[in-house]
Amino acid sequence: MLFQAFIDMIQYNMGRKLKKLFFLGGDLIVLHAALAFTLFVRYRLIGGIGGISPYWQVHWYYFWGVFLIFILVFYINNLYSLRQIASARNFLRSTINSVIIATLLSIIYFYIYPRVDIAPKTNLAIFAVSALIGFLLWRRFAYWLIRAGKWQNNIALIGSADRMEELKQELDAKPELGYHVSLIINNASDLLDLENKILNNNIRLLVLADDLPAEKDWRQQLFPLLRHKISFSSYNNFYEQLKQAVPVSSINQNWFLENLKEGEKNYFDFFKRIADLAGASIFFLICLPLSICAAIAVKLSSPGPIIFCQYRLGLNGKKFKLYKFRTMRVEDNNFAITIENDRRITKIGRFLRASRLDEIPQLLNIIKGEMSFIGPRPERPELAAELSKEIPFYDTRLLIKPGLTGWDQISGEYHSASAADTMKKLQNDLYYIKHRSLYLDLSIILKTMATVVARSGR
Secondary structure, eight states: OHHHHHHHHHHHHOOHHHHHHHHHHHHHHHHHHHHHHHHHHHHSOOOBTTBOOHHHHHHHHHHHHHHHHHHHHHHHTTTTOHHHHHOHHHHHHHHHHHHHHHHHHHHHHHHHOSOOSSOHHHHHHHHHHHHHHHHHHHHHHHHHHHHTTTTOEEEEEESOHHHHHHHHHHHHHOGGGOEEEEEEEOSGGGGTTHHHHHHHTTOOEEEEOSSOOOOTTGGGGTGGGGGGTOEEEEHHHHHHHHHSSOOGGGOOHHHHHHHOOGGGGHHHHHHHHHHHHHHHHHHHHHTHHHHHHHHHHHHHHSSSOSEEEEEEEOGGGOEEEEEEEOOBOSTTOOOOOOOTTOTTBOHHHHHHHHHTGGGTTHHHHHHTTSOEEESOOOOOHHHHHHHHHHSTTGGGGGGSOOEEEOTTTTSSSOOOSSHHHHHHHHHHHHHHHHHOOHHHHHHHHHHHHHHHHHTOOO
């Protein structure tokens, strides 16, 4: 009965954040269990009836740093993303890679530790193998529980047929997100006897769009649902929570006035500028030897300048010159938009792009105050002028400084300069502008580092 009550509680209120905390809690249990198993194999002694053994106390004192490394690497590699867990192949590969990387970092951690009273080499090897097995078993079991429907929320969608049907198809295709669409209401006749329909379908959440039927009394039918512990969400908020992007096609000017509280970001922007200036200056000095090597390689790869300069749009639409190491041939180059497998890119240019080393000169743009480490990627003025005609609210991405990396860059999806891809890019940019914070910036930096290490840039 107690277990069933726990299941019911999770089923009622298991949103995205709670699911991630659920996986995090399970990971911490796996890490502690792996350490206990390691001590059992090595010393045949864990904790007695009288309390935790000295072996456990000594080892846990040092291994808490290892636990932190594992959790951080898992986060950077998106192993707390429900979409990643849903893909068995990607999940297996990412988990194995993450455990290997975390183990290597743990070796460095023990190496630089000033004084260690344990012999970590064999212990760490046993711990890593047992942790990997534990992670794979635990994560697949937890995903099975969610996908099996035991913890899924039944939801109702109220709004236009096209928009809600599209949302239903996406939710049906991703049951790991924990939502089951049980009811869609898109016309006046469906509003009749709404309370009974909601209760009969065991609805726990209603998603309401702005394009609802025009009947003046339909909203009054929602108030009685409050006593049944039914939750409500606007379509925009639900979409934003689900996709971590802003649905540009369904917002208007009021959305910007209500959500983009730029006056509250003054202190954040001020300290971010200090961090940008300090960080860019330090990294510029650190990267100087690497920059010299890259400059020589670019010069030898093909005729042309070492640094590529191009005008881009910055804060409030102000133009500035963006600097990059040249990655393309100059001859027969019409300077059109880069495409996948572009033949104009040199061999050294492909390496520089994949490793993001071609963007080192942009540290000068950051020092000059034209860019930030994190923000929307700056666009060419002529291309931005065309896109602003096709895409609503496109110019709002200029409310903050462009960045070296950003929320869109770590989304895991490459976006070209087409109108359709630019719409997706804008949705990600608006999400960052609305939610930008120290936590979000740190998250973007860590995931960008993972991209650089994996050499998955373009």
